[in-house]
Amino acid sequence: MNVVQNPKRTVSMSDVAQAAGVSQQTVSRVANGKTNVSPDTRKRVLKAMHTLGFRPNYAGRSLRQGSYHAVGLYVYDITEIGNFNMLKGILEATREPGYAVTMLERPEGSAFSLxxxxxxxxxLPVDGMVIGMSRMATDFNEFVPQPGMNTVIVTMYSHPRCTTVDSDQYGCSYLVMNHLYGYGHRQIRFVAGPVHSIDSQFRERGWRDFMRDHNLELHEPIHGDWTANGGYEIGAKLAQDKQMTAIYVANDQMAMGVIAALRDAGLRVPEDISVVGVDDALEKTVPNVGLTTVRFDLVERGRVVFENVVNGPTGHPLAIRIPGKLIKRRSVAPAHPRT
Structure with a gap:
């Protein structure tokens, strides 16, 4: 086997066939995992593939099989808890059917067009795509998916032509508010995330609707940046509010910052002020975390996304919302009038 290849030229099946002394059809059978090849011949072909650096032509294979057996994922900031765990769920779902994931990440601050x-x-060589929409796309309502390619958008907004999947960012607020209301809290403030965040928008919408449904005094929320330091700055301001008895914070990191600021201001949590967050994202980084919060099964969200992008709806696009679960810890207590 003394075939010498130009390293800049793609190795073909013909090259492998020549090196192994077999037909191109035999090389194709080996490359596609067919069983109708003798062990000795298979060994010889695999050795030639390895020596020459042969890679199967997946574009050609897709034409024969009708599928790349791969899905595309497009997100903004894969390090975010929601995106990272969703990716984990997608990858878990790909194992049994043998799919691959091709991922693109949107640059920070860039305009977003579906x-x-x-x-x-x-x-790219993908059969369908998942688009994470953490902020509103400029063409959301007008967007038409690529013909013949299932497209799932991860968002709380329903779309007329694409299935959308998300954790129930609106319903989680009712879990929190019912819990606080049941403890006698009526002066409940909301700490929001960034204005552009769709998750924060729906969490705020749920808080507003609950307050209005129960005829409670509504104070405009303060917007943070999802960080503990940002939460601390907001908590220092809220510590001056003599009427509030509870704070609903749009994520756990800001909630921990709020708690730190309240305690630095001489207030006790939960005896003076109750605090609830969202995400349940701190157990692996904060020891003995006592924050009451809402837990989303983000890995399950990834599995649901994969199922829908591979199989797709049989009729109209679906709007799938996965409920959260209230995790009760030590940051909520019965309301008491502030003095």
Whole structure:
């Protein structure tokens, strides 16, 4: 086997066949995992593939099989808890059917167009795509998915032509508010995330609706940046509010910052002020975390996303919302009038 290849030229099946002394059809059978090849011949072909650096042509295989056996994932900041755990769920779901995941990440601060994203993804060897929409796309309502390619958008907004999947960012607020209300809290403040965040928008919407449904005094929320330091700054301001008895914070990191600021101001949590967060994202980083929060099964969200992008709806697009679970810890106590 003394075949010498130009390292800049793609090795073909013909090259492998020549090196192994077999037909191209035999090389194709080995490359596609067919069993109708003798062990000795298979060994010889595999050795030639390894020596020459042969890679199967998946574009050609997809034409024969009708599938790349891969899905595309496009997100903003994969290090975010929600995106990272969703990816974990997608990867778990790909194991049994043997799918691969091709991922693109949106640069921070860049404009976001679903049409542009789908065009970029459609140029890659994928059968369908998942688009994470943490902030509103400029063309959301007008967007038409690529023909013949299932597209799932991860968002709370329903879409007329695409299935959407998300954790129930609105319903989680009712879990929190019912819990606080049951403890006698009526002066409940809300700490929101960034204005552009869709998750924060729906959490705020749930808080507003609950307050109005129960005829409670509504104070405009203060927007933070999802960080503990940002939460601390907001908590220092809220510590001056003599009427509030509880604070609903849009994520756990800000909630921990709020608690730190309240305690530095001489207030006790939960005896003076109750605090609830969202995400249940601190158990692995904060020892003995006592924060009451809402837990989302983000890995399950990834599995649901994969199932829908691979199989797709049989009729109209679906709007799938996965409920959260209230995790009761030590940061909520019965309301007492502030003195």
């Amino acid at each position: 049409s542009e994203v789908s065009q970029r993804m459609a140029a």
